[in-house]
Each structure stands twice: as structure tokens, then as C-alpha cells.
Amino acid sequence: MPQKRILPYIILGLLQECPLTGKEITLQFKNEIGEFWKASHSQIYPELTRMQADKWIDESEIDKDGRKKYYQITSLGKQILANWINEPVIELPLNRDLFSLKLFFVTQKDAEVIEKLFNDQIILISEQLKHLKAREALLFTDESQIQEHYGHYLILKRAISRQEGQLAWLKTTLADFK
Amino acid sequence: MPQKRILPYIILGLLQECPLTGKEITLQFKNEIGEFWKASHSQIYPELTRMQADKWIDESEIDKDGRKKYYQITSLGKQILANWINEPVIELPLNRDLFSLKLFFVTQKDAEVIEKLFNDQIILISEQLKHLKAREALLFTDESQIQEHYGHYLILKRAISRQEGQLAWLKTTLADFK
DNA sequence: CGAATCATGTAAAGAGTTACATGATTGG
């Protein structure tokens, strides 16, 4: 048996707000959600078909003629989403971090290797952080935006906090090392 | 084509220090490495066979009679490991965080749900942090330990820093919310 | 109209998880 399916619940969560096409769902994974889960269109389209068969979602009347297919959440889907959110999270987040792995295998004498690893990683994280902060400035200009999309606001904040923490650690550890 | 193979490099990194059995390698993933990559024995044993066929590792003479199989890194393996470490890391770390995902889908009126999510997560992270700090106290009692296993020390520190950052964010955000 | 791209979908293959299997060893 494989690992527990998460993707359909994420799709339900997105459709909870408004009907979306497969393409639009795919694009969401380039934004905040992508910080905490990845999925590509070749997973999403079959998943939508399956969820429709299971009556978690159905096809929306919006733009029915056009070539885009809008899906909307059903009342069954809403229940399933609520149940999932209420299930306690008992696993730690999974992190796959090549930087940390490479660090694991260096010895203190590999000074150049260590410094290069750190410098590259600092650049990488800095760029991502800049991108996240730009999104924050764009989307959450006033309090009403925050109220309306509170969950989105929280996980964007969380992503920013995480990257800032990493960046700070990288910089102080590199400074200590030198 | 699938994602890039990482496991063999991790195994090389472990074998760089001393010969190990498949079982011992498996157990390493319950320690620091498990913070940044997961693997189970059913991946590791076939991978060892494959790496031996590719001459990245070979069977050690240690305990050759016993039922345990010790593997050691070859000089080819050492080169391949060094090359891998020197390749720049261009991808961001992958994070899969169910807590953040669930947070994404709540609205501000779901006060109980949000508080429960936060409280559960605080407990989860606290326990993990306690465990990591216990390992730190156990392994790195003096400076010579740090020198000798510098990479191990760094990624343990990194894991601790990460969890502490998350915990601080969880606590202040929960306090703000109330 | 022709080229680029959009939106949807399918195919192929390795990655990773859980469960099952087996012979050796240990311990009461």
C-alpha cells in the first residue's frame, strides 16, 4: 500500500472558494501551496476525473461551452474536506534538503566546499524570500484582504518566517565558520 | 523520467566514514539524516546491490562469515561522492507540511479548528525538538567531537534551529490570533 | 493563414511505501 493520498484534499480546499479549471489548480502550486506541496498537471487532470467519479466534485455550468472545464465542490466534497482538516496531524513535516545532506558529509577541512555550499544556498533562499515578500505586498495590502483569505495569509507568513529563519542560520553559521 | 536519484549519494556519504551493513544504514535514517531525507530498508538493500554492481562500493572483509554484510566505499565511489557534493544545489528544499496545508483552507471564523491545529502542531514540534536536543547533548559533549564529525554537527544544529523557528512562529501566531 | 501557446490529456519509468517472506540468532 502506498502513502496516504493528499492531493484530492488540496484540490477540494481550492475548489471550496470558487470553481476552477485544471489549469488554474495547476498554477496554484506555483504560489503559496507550492511551498508545502508540489503537484503537476499530469497528476491533477486524472485526479479531477477520479474525484468527479467519486462525486466529490462536479462540472460547473460556468463556461460550459468553452474548452475550459470548470469544476466545483459538491456537498459531499465539503464534508470530506472538513473531516480531513479535523483529523489531527501526527506526522512531522517531510523535508528534503540537498543542502543539508551535502553538509552532512563534509569535514571541517573542506573550507572552500563549505563556504561555496553556504553562499549558493544563501542566494537561493534570498531569491525565494524576495519572491514571497513581493507576493505578500501584492496580495495583502489591507486588513480586509487578510480577513477574507486568512488561511492563505497564514501560510504565506509561515513560508516567509521559515525562509527568514533559514537565512539567518546560514549567515551566522557561515560567519562563525570563517 | 523520474526524479533525480539521491539515495546512492547518501549511502556513499555514510560509507565514507566506515563500512556499514544495510541494517546500520537503514538506522541512520532515524537519526539526523532522517530530518532531511527518508529511506526504508526495502529501498536500501536493492540500492546496495546496484551500487556494488556499479563498483561504487564493495563488500568488506569485516565479519565476512557472519550473516551481516558490510559494505565499504571504493575509490570510484569516493570520486563520485566528491563530484556530487561539488555540484551546486539549485533547487529549493522540498517541504511537505500537512499542517500548513490545512491552515491554508481554514477561514478566520473557524477559531476552534485553528487553535486545535496549532496546539497539536506545537506538541509535535516540541517533542521532536526535545529529541534533537537530547541527541546533541549525547553526541557533542566536547569540542573534539564537533571537530571530528563537523558535518553531522552542522546538520543537527540546522535541524534544531529549524524546529525552534517553527515553534516560535507557532506560539506567537497563536497568541496573536487569540 | 501559419506559428505559437493554451488547456487538456496520456505514456513511460523510476521513486518510495507497506506488506510479505526467510533463514539465522538470541533468550527465556
Next chain:
DNA sequence: CCAATCATGTAACTCTTTACATGATTCG
């Protein structure tokens, strides 16, 4: 000696990614 477990290995199945495919639309 029998049960538990150890160390290794295999099997079945899903996940995930990359590449390929196709018809509709847009734009110069």
C-alpha cells in the same frame, strides 16, 4: 526448544516526474 527478533530480501502498488500528444485559440 520455541518464540521473538534480527538482518536481509522480494512483491505489489501508488506517487511523482518528464516527455509526448492533440485539438482549440490567439496573434502577427
